[in-house]
Amino acid sequence: METQTVEIKDQRTDKERKEELIRQGEFYRIGVVHSKAQVKQAARPEALFHSAIDHATWSLRSKVDSLLKPSGANVATMLPFALKIIQFVRHRRMGKAALGVTVLLGAAGAYLQYRRTHPDTTAY
Helix, strand or coil, X not given: CCCCCCCXXXXXXXXXXXXXXXXXXXXXXXXXXXXXXXXXXXXCHHHHHHHHHHHHHHHHHHHHHHXXXXXXXXXXXXXXXXXXXXXXXXXXXXXXHHHHHHHHHHHHHHHHXXXXXXXXXXXX
């Protein structure tokens, strides 16, 4: 048995197809112009700086989130408390003392983290 193929002819006229191709070309050109403008904007120094700051902020936040994860907290839940503490310290003009305490707590935390990840192998 021979299979029959049905040829579907395009119902549009040549004029309609030409108009559609012209519209597609216009959309393509607009897309190219828009892409060139985006590349030009992204290459500006302030845009590069903004992108670098965004990347650094994101990496810092993800690191802090990973440190807070075992306690069930994250940056979004801790930030209001941190802002209140910073506001209190600034209001009382205890910036240097608070910075010293922060450095000491950070050093103690780093030491404890190091001791936890590197157990003492010289025990007798």
